[in-house]
Amino acid sequence: MALLYHLLFKIEIMKKIYILFFAAVVGVSLSSCKKYLDVNVNPNQATSGTPELVLPQAITAVANLTWGQTIGLTNANTSSSFNFYGSQAVGYLANGGGVSGWGAIISYDYASTDQQALWNNSYDVATDIQYVIDNTEGKANYAQFNAAAKVMKAYTFQRLVDQYGDLPYSQALKGAASVTPAYDKATDIYKALADLCDAAIVTFKANPTAASLFKSSDPLFGSSSTTAIEITRWIKFANTLKLRLILRGGSKVAFTNKTFDAAGFLDEDATVNPGYVKSSGKQNPAWNAFAYSFAGAAVGAGAQYVPTPFIMGFYNGTKLTDPARANVVYKSGITTATNQLGNQLATAGRGLVPNSWFRGTSSTSYESIGIFKGPDAAAPLFLLADSYFLQAEGALTGVTTGTPLTLFNSGIQASFRYLYKNSTGAVTAGKDPVADATAYQAANATKYIANYGLAVGQAQQLEAIITQKYIALNFLFGDEAWNEYRRTGYPASNSDINAATPAQTIVSIAGVSTAADKLPARLLYPSTEFTYNAANVPTGINKYTSKIFWAR
Numbered sequence: 001m002a003l004l005y006h007l008l009f010k011i012e013i014m015k016k017i018y019i020l021f022f023a024a025v026v027g028v029s030l031s032s033c034k035k036y037l038d039v040n041v042n043p044n045q046a047t048s049g050t051p052e053l054v055l056p057q058a059i060t061a062v063a064n065l066t067w068g069q070t071i072g073l074t075n076a077n078t079s080s081s082f083n084f085y086g087s088q089a090v091g092y093l094a095n096g097g098g099v100s101g102w103g104a105i106i107s108y109d110y111a112s113t114d115q116q117a118l119w120n121n122s123y124d125v126a127t128d129i130q131y132v133i134d135n136t137e138g139k140a141n142y143a144q145f146n147a148a149a150k151v152m153k154a155y156t157f158q159r160l161v162d163q164y165g166d167l168p169y170s171q172a173l174k175g176a177a178s179v180t181p182a183y184d185k186a187t188d189i190y191k192a193l194a195d196l197c198d199a200a201i202v203t204f205k206a207n208p209t210a211a212s213l214f215k216s217s218d219p220l221f222g223s224s225s226t227t228a229i230e231i232t233r234w235i236k237f238a239n240t241l242k243l244r245l246i247l248r249g250g251s252k253v254a255f256t257n258k259t260f261d262a263a264g265f266l267d268e269d270a271t272v273n274p275g276y277v278k279s280s281g282k283q284n285p286a287w288n289a290f291a292y293s294f295a296g297a298a299v300g301a302g303a304q305y306v307p308t309p310f311i312m313g314f315y316n317g318t319k320l321t322d323p324a325r326a327n328v329v330y331k332s333g334i335t336t337a338t339n340q341l342g343n344q345l346a347t348a349g350r351g352l353v354p355n356s357w358f359r360g361t362s363s364t365s366y367e368s369i370g371i372f373k374g375p376d377a378a379a380p381l382f383l384l385a386d387s388y389f390l391q392a393e394g395a396l397t398g399v400t401t402g403t404p405l406t407l408f409n410s411g412i413q414a415s416f417r418y419l420y421k422n423s424t425g426a427v428t429a430g431k432d433p434v435a436d437a438t439a440y441q442a443a444n445a446t447k448y449i450a451n452y453g454l455a456v457g458q459a460q461q462l463e464a465i466i467t468q469k470y471i472a473l474n475f476l477f478g479d480e481a482w483n484e485y486r487r488t489g490y491p492a493s494n495s496d497i498n499a500a501t502p503a504q505t506i507v508s509i510a511g512v513s514t515a516a517d518k519l520p521a522r523l524l525y526p527s528t529e530f531t532y533n534a535a536n537v538p539t540g541i542n543k544y545t546s547k548i549f550w551a552r
Contacts, residue, residue: 063272080117087478091506097348116526130173147203266387271378283375292363302355309502340502342510374423385414385472415472466490
């Protein structure tokens with residue numbers, strides 16, 4: 001699929017992505033805040049879009065890219081989703097027994113055609129976001145649309161930079177005006193994204209109460225109890241995203257402003273729900289891609305995968321003891337079958353139906369808990385646990401204020417809380433995230449990676465923070481865990497696959513990487529770039545040694 005912003009007709013196509021279905025139900029949507037956005041594009045039927053139609057589908061599409069149920073992606077087997085790609089690389093899941101033909105998933109021998117949907121789909125969605133920005137700039141009645149679109153643009157490009165490095169940015173998303181955009185340096189893009197967050201915050205603060213049109217068009221925070229809370233949550237979201245950029249960019253980026261708005265950081269999970277229901281094309285993207293179809297049939301791809309011994313070691317006592325979270329993350333808790341990435345022998349653990357992470361027996365008999373909470377559950381965009389662990393690192397390194405120990409403990413509690421939430425967003429009856437987090441830390445009383453107060457020196461303290469983030473992001477944001485691993489080297493993994501046990505390394509035993517850590521460093525630019533933007537796409541990129549600028 002060609003990179004859509006290269007096409008001369010992208011402006012018109014962009015206006016109608018998702019809108020055909022949405023326009024048919026907009027009357028109901030605006031009154032009930034229940035929206036679902038069709039992913040089909042009919043290039044032969046021109047339809048005009050407005051910010052109130054384009055923004056909600058763009059926010060939904062950004063969230064859906066985490067699980068690969070956007071713009072033609074039909075199941076997790078495509079591996080064209082940020083979470084799924086990252087989860088393979090960082091040790092959350094591996095190939096299951098009884099299945100062959102894994103290719104680059106286990107070899108790391110990435111080609112320019114591997115994962116190129118991450119690039120193409122992200123730019124496609126970014127074009128819609130840019131349409132909102134362009135058509136709301138300077139319009140008082142659309143100010144909040146403009147601010148929200150800038151936050152979503154920053155989120156989208158941060159995700160792209162972290163996998164590809166230098167990108168078309170300043171000249172991109174201009175349609176026919178710039179069909180072969182130049183590439184910007186990744187560090188410059190990071191600076192621009194932080195500036196976007198600042199600009200969005202300024203606009204939100206100048207418009208502190210959500211207009212009814214914005215509230216009804218906001219599938220992220222629109223369900224907040226009051227319009228003032230909704231805007232405050234957008235400000236906190238922008239603050240938290242900026243914190244991630246500053247921590248990851250470090251001294252390599254000349255950020256304009258390293259301070260944060262007094263509103264603080266996310267204090268709730270940021271999740272998107274445009275009105276997911278159990279029906280064709282309207283289910284939660286994770287459920288639809290990896291659990292059950294709307295007709296109740298198990299999605300075949302899910303059963304092909306299993307968790308790895310490396311991640312299971314953080315639950316089963318090998319590294320840490322954590323049966324409470326294991327019992328909501330995995331179908332059979334700590335007894336769920338595992339496999340080391342790349343092992344295709346008879347010893348390879350086999351996946352379960354519909355997948356090894358589903359807590360239940362069918363599409364109608366399941367626990368609304370853990371990762372697959374139901375077809376109507378919201379899709380996570382930014383976890384509260386991630387917010388707390390970012391704040392803990394910020395406090396540790398002097399980027400923000402706060403007490404690292406307190407923030408670290410809050411991050412662990414937030415992880416339990418998210419996993420214990422049901423499809424309505426409420427903590428499941430009988431579950432106590434605070435008590436269970438406390439019990440978890442007591443069960444691992446001698447382990448500094450679970451008890452921050454035992455960590456000696458900044459290296460151990462950072463290891464504790466990133467390791468707990470790794471556990472909290474398990475099979476929810478594999479790309480973010482992969483980013484943090486490449487940046488920090490945590491959680492600790494042995495690169496010597498000949499000496500390491502399966503629980504000690506994330507490295508594939510079938511990997512062909514020539515890097516010292518035996519892992520890939522990045523994705524290659526997609527083949528579409530060499531077809532449509534050959535004069536600008538960087539050459540000489542090595543998938544094993546050409547690291548993203550923030551990598552260790």
